[in-house]
Amino acid sequence: MTAALTSRRAALITIGGTTVAVCLTACGASGSGDSAASSGPVSIPTSDVPVGSGRIVGRYVVTQATAGTFAAFSYLCTHQNLPVQQVTDAAIVCGRHGSTFSLADGSVLTGPAAQPLAKATVTVNGDTLTIG
Numbered sequence: 475m476t477a478a479l480t481s482r483r484a485a486l487i488t489i490g491g492t493t494v495a496v497c498l499t500a501c502g503a504s505g506s507g508d509s510a511a512s513s514g515p516v517s518i519p520t521s522d523v524p525v526g527s528g529r530i531v532g533r534y535v536v537t538q539a540t541a542g543t544f545a546a547f548s549y550l551c552t553h554q555n556l557p558v559q560q561v562t563d564a565a566i567v568c569g570r571h572g573s574t575f576s577l578a579d580g581s582v583l584t585g586p587a588a589q590p591l592a593k594a595t596v597t598v599n600g601d602t603l604t605i606g
């Protein structure tokens with residue numbers, strides 16, 4: 475395996491004659507200017523989304539507030555357009571300045587954010603969710 479640094483955040487690595495780009499730190503999650511609309515749809519198994527909570531998938535947050543009820547949102551906090559960091563069994567949490575959002579509808583539970591998370595489309599097809 476050969477690695478060549480191309481920037482602070484990425485490397486090109488050759489494995490068995492195939493060169494791949496590898497993110498070393500937070501590639502594509504640089505904060506302001508990111509847009510959920512710029513990422514394509516993502517698919518995950520429904521079983522990867524805990525009931526009464528959720529998870530961050532790519533540039534989206536997908537939740538399952540109650541069994542079988544899925545919702546998806548942009549992962550960008552509406553306070554300063556930075557990614558939220560965590561989904562708990564109580565809320566979607568942006569630890570930057572403490573905003574929290576509803577698992578069910580992305581509405582603001584605590585500020586400073588004043589606007590809800592942008593909704594994304596989530597489609598259930600058997601045991602697979604497609605978000606985006």
Ligand code: FES
Pocket residue numbers: 551552553554555556568569570571572573585586587
């Ligand atoms: S960017 Fe999320 S609370 Fe400030």
